Amino acid sequence: xxxxxxxxxxxxPNVPNRTGNLGPDWAKRPAWSQRATARYYEESETxxxxxxxxxxxxxxxxxxxxxxxxxxxxxxxxxxxxGHAFGFVHRRIMKGVAIPVVPIFLNTYYPPNQPSPRRCxxxxxxxxxxxxxxxxxxxxxxxxxxxLSHFTVDEALDGEIIRALREKDxxxxxxxxxxxxxxxxxxxxxxxxxxxxxxxxELSWVHYYxxxxxxxxTGTGLxxxxxx
Numbered sequence: 257x258x259x260x261x262x263x264x265x266x267x268x269p270n271v272p273n274r275t276g277n278l279g280p281d282w283a284k285r286p287a288w289s290q291r292a293t294a295r296y297y298e299e300s301e302t303x304x305x306x307x308x309x310x311x312x313x314x315x316x317x318x319x320x321x322x323x324x325x326x327x328x329x330x331x332x333x334x335x336x337x338x339g340h341a342f343g344f345v346h347r348r349i350m351k352g353v354a355i356p357v358v359p360i361f362l363n364t365y366y367p368p369n370q371p372s373p374r375r376c377x378x379x380x381x382x383x384x385x386x387x388x389x390x391x392x393x394x395x396x397x398x399x400x401x402x403x404l405s406h407f408t409v410d411e412a413l414d415g416e417i418i419r420a421l422r423e424k425d426x427x428x429x430x431x432x433x434x435x436x437x438x439x440x441x442x443x444x445x446x447x448x449x450x451x452x453x454x455x456x457x458e459l460s461w462v463h464y465y466x467x468x469x470x471x472x473x474t475g476t477g478l479x480x481x482x483x484x
Contacts, residue, residue: 380452
């Protein structure tokens, strides 16, 4: 479970939905929830999406030069797929268009080796510098995937993150208390990394919705944003 991994294979697979194999608990979930989950995955057969392996290798070297200890992988175990974080991007954002990608994995969730918010921001800066120093003339976009607060909605935390993104408050983003980045809220690290990579751009659009599921406050802080 590395803190940081760059995938450098020629392709990365997304597999058909297997969550229906989870047993009776899955069957109890509402139909809308089952349909939404299924949309992360392929409908019937594994699909291999293209990866820009040359750019991936360049990023690995450039990040090492900037003193990041980078793990790498060039394949996934047989039958395994890229996971819902990347499947969402391929299936919902890119709508299946086969544009080469470079998957970068952050261990946001599992202790004890999650990167600090400061490290995440500096990683984003280093990714941008590496892209700017790439010899080939390419149009490259940076996409980060993950929710804001969950599985308990914290509108105050979400609002502070959005404010810091809008105002380019790098200090606030780098000093988010780590104890606030537990469970699903740990995915805020991906937003912080994106903010570092995109700090030279303006936050051109943002939409936030606190998606409460129960009166107890469980749910997800749902947010989309773009920089230009």
